[in-house]
Amino acid sequence: MPPVDLTGQIRLLDRRPIFTGSYSQVYRGKFRNEDVAIKVIKAVSNTSLTTMRRKVNREREVWAALSHPNILPFYGFAEDAVFEPYGALISPWCQYGDASYFFNQYGSVLTVPQKIALWKGAIAGVSYLHSHKPLLVHGDIKPSNILIDQYGRAILCDFGLVRIFLDEGSSGMTTTTAHTGTERYLAPELVTGEEMEYPTTASDVYALGCIGLEFVFDRKVYAHRKHNLRGCLIDDIASGMAPAEEPSNITTETTDSWEIIQACWNPDPNSRPLAWQMFETLSSPLPEVPDQ
Template identity: 30%
Template structure:
């Protein structure tokens, strides 16, 4: 089959997806492989939605979204020509590989966050972020697919969508406000991001009951699950991020995808190979993005020493965490304190005093939320590390022990007397 005497379509479709069939094809004019999606019906509502999806996909100009090359019709049926992605959906990736390594989960999540941030800037809400709507190509780059349910806030051309016979989202990944038919915004997609990260880490959706009804009931009534309860090697800051992304109330989720990106990007280092999925050698995409991903130094710090630049970043992070606490955004503040601690540990070692200080601040941020047990657990871990490094009679150790005892409602236990060097047992 040939479309517009230009696109030579293969004999067999790749898949039935969304509103149409997806076919591999070749653009004979520009001599390149492409994907053609053809609407298989002339239903007026579906026709409008099909064209609307193509225009929305084209409007979101981002490397994490497939390029739209053409929009036309063949024998009365509309088609759209898209960039061909040489990759695998995240659903198939997890089915083949099982739960993914932490660095790959972080890398994929950071890239999705970048797409969502671009969408937020133009007021676009995808409304169907889930593993089957995200592809990982052989270079390791992520592509977010299927904008058939997307809306643009404040733009009536893109915000009207017929609901007849259509499920507006996917149970288990769809945000509670979407289930209830309430107003949506960029935080709706953050819920989908959280559910996707949970799936990549554990191999299952965060809410996945025997029936649709019980799954929805759990999404609306139960507290968000923690992936760390199913997998022990998940860093606390990643576990906290996912639980906050899955918050039932949008007000309890991060305020922006940028917050998720800031936490995920540092965890995406030292990614292991995924044989059969990723290219074995670093290709042109990695080479290009490796340079592009290096941030430009601010004019005021262009001549700073590396140590001075690090100090400036820490100072800015501290100010941000303090602002979040002052605004009552304690979970976000806790994540920022943990991010700072992780950054200092990478730069200066796990036993640097600032690592302890920032982890203590992160733990205490949970106290105004009434999460005393969680604060005690985290402070106790810091106390254990401080004892190892500083000894039992150090002022910070004694003060931390007093704080833990106060939170626990017990009297602090006096530290054991410190023996002089060489005194033996």
């Protein structure tokens, strides 16, 4: 399905962004009577207008082709003057924000099965991408790219770095730019080679292991590094340092989760589980959304 043109139908509620990232800002708006998120792409230095427009068009075409309960729906694009020069991408508003915010606010009251269910939702979204025709690799899985909707579901978002495989075994990409995923969640093979490596289904799975550690055990990988100051975080990853030691809060409820997380971090990408295998192994109920 081609992207829907919503130009002239989106009302900006507040000119102050709700979220600001390296490449975009997100605002709250209205489409008809529904609250929506308005993703406005920012100008990037040393990148031509033509290149940026191509990137934005690519993201909206990829996004428009997706349909799954754990994938953020794409309503369409808007090219009103207020959203110049690259226009805006419109999606439902997720009232509970991203996973980082949600766990900071409600993590202490979530049960273990609820935490595992949220992780499983993220895995389901990635599994859908990996089984899509053509196969899609997300390339930037992290808590801020996982939203929590009003039903307590984990919803995968941000498809700006998605890599498309046109056929099985193909390295055919739709972009020639270097991978710029978030350092903390990069698989070792993405940072150890002399030549720039690109994300794969296996590197997505590695990042899902990092998400599992945060969701289920409330710990970050490479927690001793707050930032990638002077490249220290990347050096840790490249050196083969384990992303985390065994958590002290493992219980009978979380033993399987820890084993899956460790499997996701296997140094050999070919030995990591597939996303659908992770999904099948985990079993927990859909979490109830905590009262605000």
